[in-house]
Amino acid sequence: EPEVTQTPSHQVTQMGQEVILRCVPISNHLYFYWYRQILGQKVEFLVSFYNNEISEKSEIFDDQFSVERPDGSNFTLKIRSTKLEDSAMYFCASSVETGSMKKLFFGSGTQLSVL
């Protein structure tokens, strides 16, 4: 069964460093998302992406964050200068459609620890 894959599964970085989280969405999906979850808390929306453009972003997704689809398969989230509060599990998701019937397929996440 096709799945969303994320690498790495764990990333440890120093505060102020740049990190890139990588995702390979399901191949026929057109809509891509990043969410994050601080331990034990709710799953927070960061950004959605379609046709090489951001469709929607949350207040969390400030100038330190960027997304890119550098080729036909990868979808990346970059954090330019990490802060302690960026420590969280980051989930990539994709969907084949948008609108009210969209069902998201999630990867297993990247646990980011900022020291």
Added chain:
Amino acid sequence: SQQGEEDPQALSIQEGENATMNCSYKTSINNLQWYRQNSGRGLVHLILIRSNEREKHSGRLRVTLDTSKKSSSLLITASRAADTASYFCATDSNDYKLSFGAGTTVTVRA
């Protein structure tokens, strides 16, 4: 905020019992979805109920939706140890995102 809020936060039941959790939301929706998250894993879609539906079944899952009360419930019947997970409701704020609540953590004791 559009996002759903689940209740209770945590639930512990014996294997074979039913588990019921609720979700409330604030604004009108097109549909409501439930997802499951096993510890340390991504969310997995369970079921979608449209705003014009009142009840939906999928295997041992039963979802109800009351749009007048802006609430939904998820019932897991005859629970198994493998049902131990966190369960989230998700509402579609717009075409471009789903909003999730904090989830209900269900523990099924053998």
